Amino acid sequence: MTEKQERLLQLLGEFARICRENDLKYVTAEKTALGVMQRGGFLPGDDTVTVYMPAEDWHKLMNLAGTVLEANRTLLCLESDSSFGSVGAAYASTDRCALRRHQIMGNGCAGERIDVFLLDPVSADKEEYEKYCADLMVYADLADPGQVYGDRWEISGAAYKRGLLSCQVTGKDRVLKKLEENLQVHETEECPRYAVRSGEVPFLLEKDMLFPAKEKEFQGISVMVPGQICQYLIEWYGDEWSCFSDYEKPESQEMAEVEGLSDQEFRKDYMPGIRKGKLLRSCTGQKVHVLSSAKKEHQLRENNAQILGSDTKMALENQIQKCGQSIKSLLEQQDFQKLSEIFSEYYKVQLSEEFIGRKALKGLYEFYHPVLMEIGAENFYAAVLTLVYKEQIGRAKRLLEIREQTGALSPEAAQLKANLEIFEKAVSDYECRHFQEAEDALEPLLERYPKVPGFMKLKSRFLMEHARNGIERVEAELYMDEALRIFPEDGYFLKYKGELQWMLGKCADALEIFADAREHTDNQVVLHELDQFLTPYCKETVNTCQMLLDAGQKDGAKRLIELWGRLLPGNLRIQECYDLVRVSTAKTYTEMEAVAEKIMEQIQKDGRGASGAEKGKERYRAALTRAWERLGYPKELAQIRTDLIFTKETGDMEWLAEKAKDCQIRKEKRAQVYKLIGDIKRKQGQTDAAFDNYKKAVDCGGKGYVNIELYRIFFADLLEGSKRAAAYAKVLDASEYLDRWLGRYGSTEELQLLVKELAGNSQYLKIAKENHLEKTVPQTAEQENRKESYLDRSWDYVKFCASKIALEKEYLENKDCIINLYKNKDYPALEKMFARYTEATVKSMETDEVFVPDEELQHIFVDVLEKTGNVKLKKKVEKYWK
Secondary structure, X not given: XXXXXXXXXXXXXHHHHHHHHOOOOOEEOHHHHHHXXXXXXXXXXXXXXXXXXEHHHHHHHHHHHHHHOOOOEEEEOOOOOOOOOOOOEEXXXXXXXXXXXXXXXXXXXXXXXXXXXXXXXXXXXXXXXXXXXXXXXXXXXXXXXXXXXXXXXXXXXXXHHHHHHHHHHHOHHHHHHHHHHHHOOOOHHHOXXXXXXXXXOOOEEEHHXXXXXXXXXXXXXXXXXXXXXXXXXXXXXXXXXXXXXXXXXXXXXXXXXXXXXXXXXXXXXXXOOOOHHHHHHHHHXXXXXXXHOHHHHHHXXXXXXXXXXXXXXXXXHHHHHHHOOOHHHHHHHOOHHHHHHHOHHHHHHHOXXXXXXXXXXXXXXXXXXXXXXXXXXXXXXXXXXXXXXXXXXXXXXXXXXXXXXXXXXXHHHHHHHHHHHHHHHHHHHHHOOOHHHHHXXXXXXXXXXXXXXXXXXXXXXXXXXXXXXXXXXXXXXXXXXXXXXXXXXXXXXXXXXXXXXHHOOOHHHHHHHXXXXXXXXXXXXXXXXXXXXXXXXXXXXXXXXXXXXXXXXXXXXXXXXXXXXXXXXXXXXXXXXXXXXXXXXXXXXXXXXXXXXXXXXXXXXXXXXXXXXXXXXXXXXXXXXXXXXXXXXXXXXXXXXXXXXXXXXXXXXXXXXXXXXXXXXXXXXXXXXXXXXXXXXXXXXXXXXXXXXXXXXXHOOOOOHHHHHXXXXXXXXXXHHHHHHHHHHOOOOOHXXXXXXXXOOXXXXXXXXXXXXXXXXXXXXXXXXXXXXXXXXXXXXXXXXXXXXXXXXXXXXXXXXXXXXXXXXHHHHOHHXXXXXXXXXXXXXXXXXXXXXHHHHHHHHHOOOOOOOOHHHHHHHHHHHHHOOXXXXXXXXXXXXX
């Protein structure tokens, strides 16, 4: 988990505990619920937590807030803060800043939070729901000036302006309170459904789909999920939810996060460029324009869809003619592969967002106003049946429902729709552990559709439940064999085949099958089940690998850990052992270097988070230390070299240098000692001292890998230094730089000797290409105005302000290194070091601000600009600074 995920998990744990202790209903929802089922925790890269809570339970929680909330916690909603900017709610911390886009114009709390979407009971009457949505859209548009919601329900610009006028006359709080009352006119007991109170996606959900909720584990804590969690996920993400991997964060959840500041401090001290009056006027004008033109835009969309639909229909007819067989005969042969090819372009268009929409801010109007191509009853039935056989049952049902709304279904299509509803009921019964009812419902479906993968997979779950209890295990084995005959590379059935082998005691065979299963499925539930099953055996596997290494059986250790690397590719303990085994079995310098570089790349990747380096220190220490040992470093020096990678403080580096000096007793290893001390000095920014030690290392006549490293260091420096000298000479007198740079190599004769030696060992050189930042020309305000709204530019400004604070902290942490580089007049290194400083400075000046983390650093930065020939920028910086 990232640090942010750890903070969110703490908030979720607190929220869950409060609800449990006070008998309040809630369920985790959306990506959080998806994460529960796919991974038992956060999805990759997800840094949000979403829950649903009945509105009446939220009001109970609001009344209890004074007694149940911990320190630095608060409840956010429009009732408590009319500038909150969202029709939802949140459980938030007050001691951190995580500002969202809709909070730019407000002054309320903008801390770390979990999102709480309220559930309003809604009548089964269609007109009542339409009225609810109309009120909700006006409510959302008045609450959040920066986002347009009502265009999906064709709320007119005039209606929005009337709402604004009412806010000005009677007060915003009063208007919003009245609209909220309109959303809660029904009693929970008399309504079969809940509407999700969201300006983006106000969807209807059956009450019995959500409640009674059930407990599941999320990152080790107990949380509530919808009672029919699979049905909920199908409703939300489609029947491909178990393979869903589009984890893109919605724009509404994008944040400007600041470490070490409260939201109030950030707003006051770092956002002077936001002109809230102008921002509000700009957003209001834009919203009125979009609402006023919504009907016209929707009509244009439908016209375009009709034109595209006509072209697609003609293309489909041509495909059927080219096929040489009728659709009816292909259905009789159950040649669904051929049918899938015929309908591929039809699916691409008909199932697109433009035709049937999706459950998101963009695409919601299309979801409620779908366009269905008329391709004939027989072709339509064949198309939806093919979707069923291609494991897209949810999409097939969606098309059948649209067809039923726009016209009559054929008898075959109506029967298929009824059967799919029976299947949904069977899935619900299975979730509720009503196994017999689910099996009884499934059997007739399998008789009618014997090779539908979704039906067969549900059947396999029943059989495995029995097999785990020692019942009908042979039947389960025969069924899996038959399923794999039909679908030989389906990881879902392979996983169960492996589990059956494990039950028979054939563990080695089972592990091979599990590895194949993982590589032949993108079903995240199957992968999570494999993780849960195999993780308890990690410690035993690592110990076995270590025993094999100790016994000199390196090939056996390598085979074992490679298998477990396939079985648990994301497991840190397995990965740590895998790295150690690769290091221990490498046979050449080249192979060893490749392993070490791979580990270093992963350390850099892990280190992007605040705690990444510390976590990496433990995970990679053994493998890296072993790598340096095998490359010729004594054990103590190898440990120091590994420590240096994770060390940031100057004092700690000095201590490492002293430890390295203590190792000079062994004359044959003095080259490694001086080289390592040089690395320490270089990391401190003491370039001259570093190269003095590198030259001493060369003089010691070291052999092997350390010699190769030293040649590379000198060759890279000479290559880069000559390039920089040529570049500086074009814009200023480069003599000072040349004297300083070449002076570190001593006399001309010494430099010639070194170059000759380098040339003689060129076969060892391996110089990495550097990725130089491209210089970008800042856009003028006039150019930006033509591309972005004022809100977009304001939000970009807020995010930049947050990034500047993090950048200031980073440069202050590296201040000692920068000062040392400056004392050494190492301007090329300083130019690289100040690359992001320069970018932040240029961008700050666009808003008439300056980026000055520290006065001393700013003096150095300005001098470096002059020394590297960037005089024009230097003058501009000095002007703004003054």
